[in-house]
Amino acid sequence: MDLKSVLMGLSFAAIWASAFTSTRIAVVEMPPLLALVIRFGISAVIAIGLAWAMGQSMRLSRAEWRTVIVFGLCQNALYLGLNWVGMQWVEASAASIIASMMPLLVAFAGWAFLRQPLRPQAVAGLVVGIVGVVIIMSVRLSQGMNLLGLGLCLAAVVALTVATLAVRGAGGGPNVMMIVGLQMAVGAVALVLPSAVLEWGRPFEWSGRLVGALAYSILVPGILATFIWFRLVTRIGAVRAAAFHFLSPPLGVAIAALWLGESFGWSDVIGSIVVAIGILMVQLARVAPATPSLVAEPRNA
16 A cells, blocks of 8 residues: 555545534534535535536446445435434534444445455454444443434444445546535435425524534535545555544544543543454455565556
């Protein structure tokens, strides 16, 4: 893995972790599904406009259209929809820990439903990751963590797991920015009716804090992080790219504490580190060992 790929992975992990903090700000000040419709709609317009300016086309392959639809529905509408609703009652740090379980769930689901073998290191990583989550959540539940919010965040990470498995192996291709914009558009359309039915008439007031949180969500996690992710998958593959998720638990707790002033205890620190170790063990076990070759492999530009 070259230096550029490492920097891309670190950037993605930091942005992914920070998204929970900006989300927490948005969902306590306005209806969460309406906020997502606005975020997805604006993100789609910006990303599609950038794609056209870059000479990209809507003439996508069947696999690319599948990526657009599956990610638009499962990642945007279901994962973010459930997560944003749940985060009305769940702190950003807790939500980031729950979402970071995705690589563990992908490995387990691949073994349970797709008959993908797990190496002993991956099995050990699953156990370690689960122990870390239990450490954190047991303490938070004893302190009165909202069960509805917890259930919604758990359902959200299951939806993200399904999306990841459904489009595994999908890369960026020449139309990566167009794919980003179109899957945002799918998410916006899918959430219009639920927002109208569930949130109609719910009052809220625009503020600088709310606008800033939405702007950050649109430009940084919404467009930039998704673009980095697809490019990273293209460079090093989905398995190696997903290894960077091990940084999300400690980063999520740290950013929420610094930005929102959320309190955390030793259980959060120890548990997030344990979860990170489990994720890293699982992902490293899935990386195929390099085989010697007499022919030099081309380097990514």
